[in-house]
Every structure is written in structure tokens, then in C-alpha cells.
Amino acid sequence: MPPTPPTPPTPASRPLRVLIAGAVCAVLAALPACSGTDSAHHTDEALGSEAPARPEQPGRPQADALPGMPPVLDPKDAYAADRPGRLAEAVKDFPTRIYVPNTNSNTVSVIDPKTYKVTETIPVGRQPQHVVPSWDLKTLWVNNDLGNSLTPIDPKTGKAGKPVDVHDPYNLYFTPDGKYAVVMASKDRQLVFRDAHTMDRVKTVPVTCGGVNHADFSLNGRYFIVSCEFSGELLKVDTAKMRVVGQQKLDVRGAMPQDVKMSPDGRTFYIADMVADGLWILNGDTFAKPRFLPTGKGAHGLYVSRDSREMYVSNRGEGTVSVFDFAQDKLTKKWRLPHGGSPDMGGVSADGKVLWLSGRYNSEVYAIDTRSGKQLARIKVGSGPHGLAVYPQPGRYSLGHTGIFR
Secondary structure (H helix, E strand, C coil): CCCCCCCCCCHHHHHHHHHCHHHHHHHHHHCCCCCCCCHHHCCCCCCCCCCCCCCCCCCECCCCCCCCCCCECCCCCCCHHHCCCCCCHHHCCCCCEEEEEECCCCEEEEEECCCCEEEEEEECCCCEEEEEECCCCCCEEEEECCCCEEEEEECCCCEECCCEECCCCCEEEECCCCCEEEEEECCCCEEEEEECCCCCEEEEEECCCCCEEEEEECCCCCEEEEEECCCCEEEEEECCCCEEEEEEECCCCCCCEEEEEECCCCCCEEEEECCCCEEEEECCCCCCCCEEEECCCCEEEEEECCCCCEEEEEECCCCEEEEEECCCCEEEEEEECCCCCCEEEEEECCCCCEEEEEECCCCEEEEEECCCCCEEEEEECCCCECECEEECCCCCCECECCCCEC
């Protein structure tokens, strides 16, 4: 079993962090790392900068934040801890690898990004859907959906551990306070809150929508937005109360919402829709009817650039990636894979220079240059590659999925 996650900070400890700036790392020992950045001074940092990491400044406690959640580094940038190369102490010794769950082959392909070669193939449970970094960054969980288990992988050694019994783990998230794992039990029509370490069931939340699959948390951690792909609905869930507080049907016939991502300023949630072929743009606080932006056929995965300026949208049905500019609130570029493909799930390299995506229907993985949009490599893997994880990545802690780091 993986090591016990660090005890999340308590609200009472937060003022101390602000007062004792010279002892930040000691005070922040509850966090996985003390090696991030004060992103307020780095929003214009060049993508892929090799500048050494500076000691992280204490975050800003929010009066309305989820109790026990690490302080926000920059209230204007949720991804302030994700700057190029700024790895947490907990992951600095981990080799950089690309972990690819092959849903039809029941394996995880491990790719060395320097050579673009598969270095290992790890047998796992039946129908692995996603590879998910744990909240404390020390474990990768393989979601064996039909195998009803989670396989832990030690990212330092690349070795798989004994599977943990968890029913219907289509996808996996972690609450911002590090206490609970949230299993997206798609077939069971449930959100299951479990202990983040033992995976013991804590609370089961039945839902009336079909196909709960992806999510993201608000900036203050108080709620998260969930997509329901089979019924074309969205949910709003209260994190602390562990209950659904909002539900709405998307206004298009056959809507099939997929990945969910919050904007850097925390004001907006973007939801990719594989049937509507674009993004739903939602105010999470009001949970009012979202507006729609077309991107491309089969819009599926959403990934934020290392400078928090852009978001990459994988259009699985047409072999393209759309680039969305947050400040301009519009699409600025579209990259086409040579000879087509089916770009699906993935992540951005630690230096921000490469976007890695699985090719769901082509048994391959794509490496794409984030500056030019050019394909750098196309690598053969097992059948049905899906929730690919690039690891390690910058960030203090993980909210789950293929890597949502704050």
C-alpha cells in the first residue's frame, strides 16, 4: 500500500504561516512540497524556462475556503504552483515517464519521453481507464473499471503494488483537503467518498444522472462540478457536505459532456462535449445555464498551459487540438495531427514544452510541441489507450484525474 498522505493543515495553523515567512518550509510540512513559486511574480515567465525553483511563499488563506485545504498561492491563478519545472520535493527523484492505460489490453504502457520508446508494459486489472496521481503525489492509481480495483504504482520505482478492491472506479479525484478520494462510479450511478489512503468507503452519494465521469473543484474547494456523459447533464456537489446541490440538463440533443477544467481565475468552468463538438462555458458559483463554444468534432480532454494563458482542447473525432486563450476568451489556433488520429486524454510535460495525448482508437500516443503544434512523435502502445498521465508534474498536491495540480 502507498504511504499515508500527509495530515492536511488546520485552519488554526494558517495565520502562523503568514507570520513566519522565514520558516515557510517548516510550517508547510503538512504539504507535499516547499518548492513551488510565488506565481504573482511569474505570470509572464517564458514557457519552458529552466530557471531554478525558488522557495515557495505562503499562500493566502481564504475565509470561505474548505477547512484544511492548503492556502491558495494566488487568488488570480489557480495554477500558480504549476510553473515550468517547479517540482515538489516529494517527486523530485521520480523519473519522468508517460503512463498509458490500455483499456482493451488490460495493461499500462510506460514511455520514456526522452527516447519516445515504451520501456515497460505493466499488467493491471480489467479495463484500466485512467492513471491518477494521489493527493500527496507519492502514488499513481490505475483505475481498473471492470476489474473493480485500483492498482497502485510507485512512480519512483515504476513497480505496481497489490490491487485495492474498489467497485466501478471509472475515474478518481481527491478533495482539496486531502481527506477523501472521490470515485466516479459511472455504472453504479454513484459518487463514492473514500478514505484517501485506505480507500475505505466513507459515504456513497447516489446520483440520478447517467455516466458520472469527470470533475474539477472550485478555487476555494467548497464545491466541484461533475459531468454526466450518458444523460448529458452537469452536477454541482458540495465538498464538505458530500451531497449534490445542483443539477442541470445541457441544452443540446444528445449532449455528451466529458473533461471539466476550471479557469485560472476560478470564475469559469469549461466542459468538453464529445457530441456537441465544443466547450460548455459555465459560471460554477451561480450554476446558471452555460454558453457554448464550438471547437472541433469529438471535443474530449482539457489541459492548461504552464503559463496559465491557454488551454489545449483535444478533438478526438477529427484528429486536432484547439487552443483556447483565457484572456481573449476565444480560440486562437488549431493543430492538426498528420495522417489524422484520435487525441484523447493526457497532460503537459513538466517544462511545458510537450503536450502528450493518447490516441484512443489508434493504439498510439502523440507528443505535440506546444509552441508550434507540430507532432514530435507517434508511439505505438496497447489497444484502447485512454487516461494517460504525464508524471511527475509541477504542483503542491493533486486533485486527481490524469493530473489536476494546485
